[in-house]
Amino acid sequence: xxxxxxxxxxxxxxxxxxxxxxxxxxxxxxxxxxxxxxxxxxxxxxxxxxxxxxxxxxxxxxxxxxxxxxxxxxxxxxxxxxxxxxxxxxxxxxxxxxxxxxxxxxxxxxxxxxxxxxxxxxxxxxxxxxxxxxxxxxxxxxxxxxxxxxxxxxxxxxxxxxxxxxxxxxxxxxxxxxxxxxxxxxxxxxxx
Numbered sequence: 148x149x150x151x152x153x154x155x156x157x158x159x160x161x162x163x164x165x166x167x168x169x170x171x172x173x174x175x176x177x178x179x180x181x182x183x184x185x186x187x188x189x190x191x192x193x194x195x196x197x198x199x200x201x202x203x204x205x206x207x208x209x210x211x212x213x214x215x216x217x218x219x220x221x222x223x224x225x226x227x228x229x230x231x232x233x234x235x236x237x238x239x240x241x242x243x244x245x246x247x248x249x250x251x252x253x254x255x256x257x258x259x260x261x262x263x264x265x266x267x268x269x270x271x272x273x274x275x276x277x278x279x280x281x282x283x284x285x286x287x288x289x290x291x292x293x294x295x296x297x298x299x300x301x302x303x304x305x306x307x308x309x310x311x312x313x314x315x316x317x318x319x320x321x322x323x324x325x326x327x328x329x330x331x332x333x334x335x336x337x338x339x
Contacts, residue, residue, distance in 0.1 A: 192226045194307055195287065195300055196233035199260055202283060202298065203239050205327035208259055209281050209320045215245040219255035221274065222264030224248050252277040259283060263296065271296070279319055292334045297321070299334075310334050 203216050216239060220226060234244035247255060252274050255261050261278055263271065263286040271288070275295040278284055284296045291299035292312040297319065299310040309331035316323050 190229065191302065191307070193229040193233070195262075196226050196229040198300070198307070198309075199230065199262060199285060200234045200237060200244055202260060202285070202327070203244075205324035206259075206283055207322040207324075213242065216242050217245045217247055217255075217258035217260070219258035219261040220246070220248045220264065221252060221255055221261055221267055222250060223266035225264055226262075256282070260285060262286065263288075263291075275315075279315075281320055283319070283321055284315070298331070308332065 199218055203218075218230065218234065220230065230246050234246060237244055247258060249255050252261075256278070259281075260283045263274055263284060265286075265288045267274055268288045271286075271291070271294050275284055279295075283298065285298045285300070286296050287300040287302070292310045292315070295312065295315050297312055297315045299312075301308040301310060311323065311328060311331040311333055312335065313323070313328070313333055314335060
């Protein structure tokens with residue numbers, strides 16, 4: 148047992164945080180790499196639901212409170228029960244997830260992440276203007292990021308690809324992890 152001498156039995160707190168972050172990154176990379184399989188194993192919106200809650204690990208909000216992390220769906224909900232199933236039992240930094248749905252942007256202002264459904268495309272710029280402070284806006288309609296949204300989902304060759312409008316994130320006072328940025332195509336957008 149002499150070979151165990153000098154080995155610490157409790158890793159340093161910083162090492163634990165680093166390991167946890169790396170596990171989160173690995174899981175989001177795994178999802179991104181295997182998003183091709185959604186047609187065989189899971190629906191498109193089941194995968195997007197997982198992405199939505201995983202994004203919370205890679206975003207820093209200006210006021211990181213202690214209450215639940217809210218994911219809102221604005222407009223006609225394409226997720227069904229997939230979003231609740233994706234976040235069930237999950238938390239980040241001891242903050243559980245809460246899912247809200249509404250057809251009004253003002254009902255979702257307290258959410259950290261808001262998915263804007265395709266049904267809202269005609270009023271997209273007005274909605275983005277309303278949700279521009281400290282809200283991670285996500286959508287899958289064409290030109291979402293170019294219109295001022297922060298993260299857009301693209302479906303190309305049966306793969307889910309990410310686009311990020313870094314300028315919109317900065318206007319919203321959000322800091323996106325370089326790890327998240329490395330997974331996406333960076334685009335510019337009109338902004339508000």
